[in-house]
Amino acid sequence: xxxxxxxxxxxxxxxxxxxxxxxxxxxxxxxxxxxxxxxxxxxxxxxxxxxxxxxxxxxxxxxxxxxxxxxxxxxxxxxxxxxxxxxxxxxxxxxxxxxxxxxxxxxxxxxxxxxxxxxxxxxxxxxxxxxxxxxxxxxxxxxxxxxxxxxxxxxxxxxxxxxxxxxxxxxxxxxxxxxxxxxxxxxxxxxxxxxxxxxxxxxxxxxxxxxxxxxxxxxxxxxxxxxxxxxxxxxxxxxxxxxxxxxxxxx
Amino acid sequence: xxxxxxxxxxxxxxxxxxxxxxxxxxxxxxxxxxxxxxxxxxxxxxxxxxxxxxxxxxxxxxxxxxxxxxxxxxxxxxxxxxxxxxxxxxxxxxxxxxxxxxxxxxxxxxxxxxxxxxxxxxxxxxxxxxxxxxxxxxxxxxxxxxxxxxxxxxxxxxxxxxxxxxxxxxxxxxxxxxxxxxxxxxxxxxxxxxxxxxxxxxxxxxxxxxxxxxxxxxxxxxxxxxxxxxxxxxxxxxxxxxxxxxxxxxxxxxxxxxxxxxxxxxxxxxxxxxxxxxxxxxxxxxxxxxxxxxxxxxxxxxxxxxxxxxxxxxxxxxxxxxxxxxxxxxxxxxxxxxxxxxxxxxxxxxxxxxxxxxxxxxxxxxxxxxxxxxxxxxxxxxxxxxxxxxxxxxxxxxxxxxxxxxxxxxxxxxxxxxxxxxxxxxxxxxxxxxxxxxxxxxxxxxxxxxxxxxxxxxxxxxxxxxxxxxxxxxxxxxxxx
Numbered sequence: 001x002x003x004x005x006x007x008x009x010x011x012x013x014x015x016x017x018x019x020x021x022x023x024x025x026x027x028x029x030x031x032x033x034x035x036x037x038x039x040x041x042x043x044x045x046x047x048x049x050x051x052x053x054x055x056x057x058x059x060x061x062x063x064x065x066x067x068x069x070x071x072x073x074x075x076x077x078x079x080x081x082x083x084x085x086x087x088x089x090x091x092x093x094x095x096x097x098x099x100x101x102x103x104x105x106x107x108x109x110x111x112x113x114x115x116x117x118x119x120x121x122x123x124x125x126x127x128x129x130x131x132x133x134x135x136x137x138x139x140x141x142x143x144x145x146x147x148x149x150x151x152x153x154x155x156x157x158x159x160x161x162x163x164x165x166x167x168x169x170x171x172x173x174x175x176x177x178x179x180x181x182x183x184x185x186x187x188x189x190x191x192x193x194x195x196x197x198x199x200x201x202x203x204x205x206x207x208x209x210x211x212x213x214x215x216x217x218x219x220x221x222x223x224x225x226x227x228x229x230x231x232x233x234x235x236x237x238x239x240x241x242x243x244x245x246x247x248x249x250x251x
Numbered sequence: 252x253x254x255x256x257x258x259x260x261x262x263x264x265x266x267x268x269x270x271x272x273x274x275x276x277x278x279x280x281x282x283x284x285x286x287x288x289x290x291x292x293x294x295x296x297x298x299x300x301x302x303x304x305x306x307x308x309x310x311x312x313x314x315x316x317x318x319x320x321x322x323x324x325x326x327x328x329x330x331x332x333x334x335x336x337x338x339x340x341x342x343x344x345x346x347x348x349x350x351x352x353x354x355x356x357x358x359x360x361x362x363x364x365x366x367x368x369x370x371x372x373x374x375x376x377x378x379x380x381x382x383x384x385x386x387x388x389x390x391x392x393x394x395x396x397x398x399x400x401x402x403x404x405x406x407x408x409x410x411x412x413x414x415x416x417x418x419x420x421x422x423x424x425x426x427x428x429x430x431x432x433x434x435x436x437x438x439x440x441x442x443x444x445x446x447x448x449x450x451x452x453x454x455x456x457x458x459x460x461x462x463x464x465x466x467x468x469x470x471x472x473x474x475x476x477x478x479x480x481x482x483x484x485x486x487x488x489x490x491x492x493x494x495x496x497x498x499x500x501x502x503x504x505x506x507x508x509x510x511x512x513x514x515x516x517x518x519x520x521x522x523x524x525x526x527x528x529x530x531x532x533x534x535x536x537x538x539x540x541x542x543x544x545x546x547x548x549x550x551x552x553x554x555x556x557x558x559x560x561x562x563x564x565x566x567x568x569x570x571x572x573x574x575x576x577x578x579x580x581x582x583x584x585x586x587x588x589x590x591x592x593x594x595x596x597x598x599x600x601x602x603x604x605x606x607x608x609x610x611x612x613x614x615x616x617x618x619x620x621x622x623x624x625x626x627x628x629x630x631x632x633x634x635x636x637x638x639x640x641x642x643x644x645x646x647x648x649x650x651x652x653x654x655x656x657x658x659x660x661x662x663x664x665x666x667x668x669x670x671x672x673x674x675x676x677x678x679x680x681x682x683x684x685x686x687x688x689x690x691x692x693x694x695x696x697x698x699x700x701x702x703x704x705x706x707x708x709x710x711x712x713x714x715x716x717x718x719x720x721x722x723x724x725x726x727x728x729x730x731x732x
Contacts, residue, residue, distance in 0.1 A: 092702030
């Protein structure tokens, strides 16, 4: 469903992605790991269409479409979802309002009718239980005054409501204590399905104890240096990233 | 008619024989202002002597005044002799039908959901009759009369309730107040008058149904609202649809008087023509609005949404004379394209334990300049006074400006005055966040701006709040991206 070929991207003159190749099929969970500054978050941002990144070479094909040519909102409506590393606060805009507007935009694209307030609420309430979120979240401003953990849970709630085909989770585990990590992971696991692909961007192996990936990739200096299965992540935890880089240099 | 009055008429009549218009019933006086013009205006309106005397006092005072220059606005010089000071129901030179009206304007009405018959009036199409609104208005007038509420055009009140006018007119905004208020006192054309008797809760919002009637009051509008002891009234002014007007200068005066335990809520949605995208044309809106909480435990609340005009210069204020009285000011002001807004409030605390709240939200986009200017003044007599002020500015793009000038004058040590101010930009992060959830850029901007204004919108009567939200979205179209 997602096919990244030789992707090069930069911010200003600074080259960050230097030829990323990745193929993701429906139902798969991919983990992209790597040291700080390796380009993980840039890859997530480029996929979601954030401004400020210039793609200088390569292609990204999503369900047969040229993803890079699409506006961010069109990508979302086509089923791409980015869980932010740092979700922004939007004061005064209530959470339920944003969620409903987003859901209806996505449903419209799918050719479904808009949900009325009643159906919307009962659906959201179910999903909130899963994320162990209090109903008061709905009437609060978007991420306004949320703790780090609450923001991350809120991201996964949005994912649960929007039911994307491809979810990219950018450092969703960062800043979470162990209880919150469990809740967030349960949420993500419940959304695993044969039609949905998930790309986890993470620094630590810890997350992968809870969300077991099918593939693990090491991104370093803008390139995927090594791919493997779950055992690669465990090895990385033991040995760090340096040996992967050395191996790549030798090869 | 007194002999003196007849003499006056003779003089007035004579002078105009040589000039431009002789027919006294004709629509418009030729441009120019002198005492004779004021006499003629007053006579045309059938005003009592005291009214004319008051106008003349104001005019003589005005001659010695200078235009203020302290507001943070750039303004082309105004030629007061080029204005016509009387213009009876207009107008024959406007477009003859909607087909002749600028399609852009019509598209805006469409988006705002303005009823068809209103569109013609707003666009300045010369219509002969007011449609079905007449009967609606009549029904409401009966209901108001039953409650004892007087709600009528200002000129009717001058003729039918001269004792109230004489007692209250100029008692909050004296004719000497400021350049534009003084000019208004001399030449005001019409406006609204409201009197709510003791203990009466006005049975309806004085609003929508009357907007049709209240229109065409000209550029020097005068409004006076009196809430007698223990009464309540909510007054809605303005219209969300952009109003075209060939008069560039608008200098209105609004006076509110709240007696003991009375409550006045005054809401404005103002959308005068702001000029085109290049800043050409557009209305100068120089308004003096002031309310006095004259009695103990009274309350005056101003809520305004200002999106129109090329230049807005407006400070709805509260004089808190009565003990325990409360003044409130909630404002959203938008400056887009080349618009300039200099607005805010004054809270003058005189009585003991008086309280005031100021919430101001300024939005600047395009090359718009938005200024908040506010004064909180606590007099020595205002033991235990409190004020809370919150001023927030939102910037869109990097060519606009936001300015805040809060003045405080505290002359009683027991006063508690708080001021909070923030300036933020609509962050690209916020926009991207919404878009990455499938929300279009335009909807995202509206969502963020409406969130920013929420604290003010919730003070507006429900239906007005919805209109105000739509209005903001339409006014901000194309502000981003």
